[in-house]
Amino acid sequence: MSGTFLGVIAIAGLFALLILRTPVAFAMLIVGFFGTWMLRGLNSAGAVLITETYSTVSNDSLIVVPMFILLGKVASRAGFSRGLYDAAYAWVGRFRGGLASASVLGCAAFSAVSGSSVATAITIGKVALPEMKRLGYSSGLATGAVAAGGTLGFLIPPSTGFVLYAILTEESIGRLFMAGILPGLLLTVLFMVTIWIIAVRDPRAGPRGEDMSWRARLKASSSSAPLLAVIVLSIGGIYAGVFTPVEASAVGAALVILIAFGMRAIGPRGLWDAVLETVKTSAMLYMIMVGANVLNPFLAMTDLPRALGSTLTGFGLGSYGTLVLILLTYVVLGMFLDGLAMLVLTVPMFFPVVTGLGFDPIWFGVVVVVVIEMGMITPPVGLNVFVVKTAAQDVPMATIFRGVTPFLLAMLVGLALIILVPQIALLLPNSMFG
Incomplete structure (x- = not known):
């Protein structure tokens, strides 16, 4: 044999x-x-x-994982996610579908401390879904926005997906973190545009919220200031070269714990529970x-990776044709496997093929993570859909899957832009590391 x-x-x-x-x-x-x-x-x-x-x-690099998980767990238990959501709503709530857009912005902000799509979706979902239900939002738009917004936790640093990809491919965690920022912001904007289009076509699906005064907006924003400061300090510190990713994760976790205790938002029991959850996940x-x-x-x-590479290049599809074939494989696998399983199973086989075709490994990491994000909201697995279902038990699964469909289209647009304009992913890491 x-x-x-x-x-x-x-x-x-x-x-x-x-x-x-x-x-x-x-x-x-x-x-x-x-x-x-x-x-x-x-x-x-x-x-x-x-x-x-x-x-x-x-491996010292893996310390990033438990530190950022601890940061997210403490922030969630301290209720800081509510402050992020309230601040987002204060600024975009007055637009059509404003509450859903605030949910997406809240997910984007919380992604910068959690590194997990599941944690982001369930944390923001618990806050946002009851509010959207109270204001008469359609179930599809409400659950779809939270499920799609939650996927940003796998892309916006500190992404667990990027850490695992870096370990598997021996690439720089810092470069990958920086590479995820602009694509994450791009998807956030595309999600909000999608919400606006849905709300314009059907105003009852996403009614406007109240128009707050500047004073009220600033007051709402102040509640999120401590956590936003931690985000800027930790992620900005990596970009500025002040911290390594490992140091940034430790600084961020320590600051969030100190802030949570200083504000009396968490006690010893809450911290202990956050530590236990961190240990289990890690x-x-x-x-x-x-x-x-x-x-x-x-x-x-x-010799399977080499044989796979020979087979793919043997089709004569060219560099981008082979890339599309690889991405279609991810789409199919995403219907049956969760994101981390896809990442660790496929990257060792596809990575040599992609780099052999001349594609940038950091850019490919971003592309892979975006495609895996799509798998998190596609049937029949759709992990984020099941997570949102736990927070919206009265909404049928079919309704949630219909609700995420427009956001899948938005992700396809974002993926196409990242492929056509690689600098969306490479601008920050190249400027940071010269």
């Missing part, structure tokens, strides 16, 4: 394990360990398992990275 054929069987077995609801980390561990055993023997498989596990958990992400780092050496042994 050739190594490549064994690799194909292993990938089929991996998907079979995932269909049987095996956690993605353990599915990759099983396939990687036993595949290496078959190719190189038990001693080699054991050595890979031990060395890759140690190198993963001792342990899951670390296990996924361990599984990926056990699977990837096996795939390299099978």
Whole structure:
């Protein structure tokens, strides 16, 4: 049996394990360990398992993950998300669909502290959905805006997706964080334009809110000032070269904890609960990275990535045609797998192909993350849709999926712009790192 054929069987077995609801980390561990055993023997498989596990958990760069998760958990428990939402509503609430636009802006701002699409969607959803229901917003627009806005947590730094991509490809976390800012703002604007179009076509779907005075707007904005200051300091510190991403994550987490205690918005019990949630989430992400780092050496042994690259380039589609084919694969996988699973399973195979075609690896990381974001709101998996459903239990799933459809179209427009104008993703990292 050739190594490549064994690799194909292993990938089929991996998907079979995932269909049987095996956690993605353990599915990759099983396939990687036993595949290496078959190719190189038990001693080699054991050595890979031990060395890759140690190198993963001792990787200093991964400290970014628990620190930023802790930052988001504390901010959520302290109720800072409400301040972000109120500030956004004060400025855009008077426009058609203003409450939904405020939800998207709140998601964008909270994404800058959470790094998670699920955490962003559920945190802002708990605040925004009852308000939109009270003011008579259509269920589709309300839930669609929150589900789509939540995906920004996977793109706007500190994105967990970028951290994992950086570890898998040995690219700079700082460059990837900077690369996600302008695309994140672009999608935020496109989402708000989408809301405005929906509200103009059907004014009952997204009625206007009250027009606040400048004094009221400034007062509402002041409640979000502490958290916005942390965002500017941590992310701005990376851009200015004051902090590394690891240092920025630690500074941000420490500042949010101090602010939360100083404002008496959280107590020791709340902090302890935030720490426990951080440990659970971080342990899951670390296990996924361990599984990926056990699977990837096996795939390299099978020569499957090279064979895949030869097959794709053999179609004669050219650089962009091959890229489109890869992205279509992500769209299909997004209907069945969650974002992190897609990232760790596909990047090791597609990355050598894409870089071999001459595409910038940082730019490709942004493109991949945007496509994975789309998978978070596409049926039948649509993780963010299920998350929003927990906060809007009276809204049918079909209504939520219909509600996110216009936002999917907006994401397609954003993806096309990023592909056609790579500088949208590369301007900030190139200016930062020269």
